[in-house]
Amino acid sequence: MSNTFGTLYRLTTFGESHGPAIGGVVDGMPAGIDIDMRFIQHELDRRRPGQSRLTTSRNETDEVELLSGVFEGKSTGCPIGFMVRNTNQHSSDYDEMRQAFRPSHADFTYQSKYGIRDHRGGGRSSARITISRCVAGALAKLVLARHGIRIQAYTSQVGSIALERDYRSYDLSKAEENAVRCPDATKAAEMERLIMEVKEAGDTIGGIITCVVSGCPTGLGEPEFDKLHAALGGAMLSINAAKGFEIGEGFGGVHLRGSEQNDLFTKGEKGITTLTNHSGGVQGGISNSQDIYFRVAFKPVATLLREQSTVNTSGEPTTLKARGRHDACVLPRAVPVVEAMAAMVILDHLLLSKAHD
Numbered sequence: 001m002s003n004t005f006g007t008l009y010r011l012t013t014f015g016e017s018h019g020p021a022i023g024g025v026v027d028g029m030p031a032g033i034d035i036d037m038r039f040i041q042h043e044l045d046r047r048r049p050g051q052s053r054l055t056t057s058r059n060e061t062d063e064v065e066l067l068s069g070v071f072e073g074k075s076t077g078c079p080i081g082f083m084v085r086n087t088n089q090h091s092s093d094y095d096e097m098r099q100a101f102r103p104s105h106a107d108f109t110y111q112s113k114y115g116i117r118d119h120r121g122g123g124r125s126s127a128r129i130t131i132s133r134c135v136a137g138a139l140a141k142l143v144l145a146r147h148g149i150r151i152q153a154y155t156s157q158v159g160s161i162a163l164e165r166d167y168r169s170y171d172l173s174k175a176e177e178n179a180v181r182c183p184d185a186t187k188a189a190e191m192e193r194l195i196m197e198v199k200e201a202g203d204t205i206g207g208i209i210t211c212v213v214s215g216c217p218t219g220l221g222e223p224e225f226d227k228l229h230a231a232l233g234g235a236m237l238s239i240n241a242a243k244g245f246e247i248g249e250g251f252g253g254v255h256l257r258g259s260e261q262n263d264l265f266t267k268g269e270k271g272i273t274t275l276t277n278h279s280g281g282v283q284g285g286i287s288n289s290q291d292i293y294f295r296v297a298f299k300p301v302a303t304l305l306r307e308q309s310t311v312n313t314s315g316e317p318t319t320l321k322a323r324g325r326h327d328a329c330v331l332p333r334a335v336p337v338v339e340a341m342a343a344m345v346i347l348d349h350l351l352l353s354k355a356h357d
Contacts, residue, residue: 005238006344008351011136015086016118017126023083024132026069026139028351031077033142035070043138044084046176046336047130054179054195054332060087064135080139084131099312100320105302111313122303127240127330130337137340140347149346153211153338155182155331156295158191159198167212167293181335199328202306206241206299207331209338213281213292213346220287220349227285228349229294235341236296241330244297248280263290287349296338298330 004012008028015022041064048062062084069080097119101107106125110117117123141151154175156163163170163184170183180195182188191207198205221228233245246252253261256278263274263283274290281292307321327333 005235006348008355009140009344009348011132011344013129013132015129015132016120016123017086017128018118018120018123019086021083021085022129022131023081024136026080026082026136028348029069029075029077029080029139030143030351031075033075033139033146035066035073035075035139036142037064037066039142040064040135040138043134043141043336043340044131047134047333049327049333054192054199054327054329062131075139082132082135084135086128096320097322100318101310101313102303102320102322103308103310104299125240127327127333130240130340133239133340133344134336137336137343140340140343143347144343144350147217147350148215149350150214151211151339151342151346152214153181153209153335153342155180155188155191155207155335156210157208158329158331159194159205159207161187161190161194162208163187163210167210172212175335179332181332195329202304204300204302204304204326204328206243206297207329209296209298209331209335211294211296211338211342213342216281216287216289216292216346217350218287218289220346220353221282221285223285227282228287228292228345229280229282229285231345231349232292232294232342235345236294236338239296239298239334239337239341241298241301241334242296243299245294247282247292247294249278250280250295253278296334298334301327301330 004010010027011024013024044062044064049060064082064084067081067083069076069078106122107117110125152172154172172183175181175183178185178188180188180191182191195205229247232247236242236245249261261278263276263279265272266275277290280294281287281290303322303326305322305326307319310318310320312318
């Protein structure tokens with residue numbers, strides 16, 4: 001099982017949803033970075049359960065403890081070990097899932113691959129494991145901020161309710177002003193009503209998160225197998241429930257002709273730039289200094305609080321109605337995870353670019 005992500009900026013994770021703790025080790029953190037613990041904890045708080053009526057009611061504080069790699073408030077360049085204790089597990093809620101496979105969940109595939117699985121909360125396949133990504137992403141953001149690079153994600157669609165305008169038409173900072181994390185207050189209210197309607201029916205719903213990376217310099221990424229947008233796509237699709245990725249115009253660009261899609265070059269105040277940004281800030285696999293923007297599609301959460309047909313571990317037909325505390329929509333809590341993965345990818349390629357230079 002691969003538990004390590006990254007090349008120079010690397011994260012190795014450990015833990016299960018109902019185990020004693022979730023944690024990891026970050027290797028490649030540059031030395032001399034001010035480690036703002038309040039910022040790191042804030043990033044975890046954005047992901048933690050129980051933060052609104054839209055999310056699972058599991059009551060976890062998700063307080064992070066750094067175990068190494070920091071001295072007198074600064075990174076030393078050594079590996080940064082960290083841990084977040086699990087304190088509010090209700091493992092008995094999952095007793096029925098010991099023998100039954102949840103439809104569209106990782107239960108069957110884990111059992112088939114390893115011959116054993118932790119059925120409590122999904123074990124290693126639980127979205128709770130993304131805690132480690134948020135810690136590593138927060139550390140990466142501290143480094144990127146010194147280079148003027150900022151990452152902002154937001155919920156742009158829940159079910160059929162979607163923002164209709166370009167990201168530049170919104171004040172993205174307003175995304176944190178509502179539980180859905182959508183920068184349009186009117187659409188956010190509609191999304192919240194839809195999520196609550198679905199939740200009350202014991203069902204779930206999916207949607208789309210848009211992410212914007214601003215201030216990224218020219219030259220990150222490689223022209224062949226390590227293209228920057230390929231790295232971002234791989235990172236996003238590694239997130240629980242992620243099923244689709246597009247950058248720039250993405251699939252919408254197939255309706256355009258080359259004369260409409262091409263980003264024409266011009267000379268700006270800071271050098272050569274482009275008049276438009278249909279490419280999403282990446283051309284030929286390499287960043288071109290424009291905003292990098294992409295979208296990630298998330299499927300409805302697989303665990304439903306309603307009866308479904310399935311089979312048990314012997315392949316015999318049965319029915320399953322899950323118990324426990326689950327999200328009806330993953331989008332609000334996935335926003336900081338998308339940002340964290342983007343931050344790790346951008347920092348990794350920034351360090352690779354410096355090594356190349």
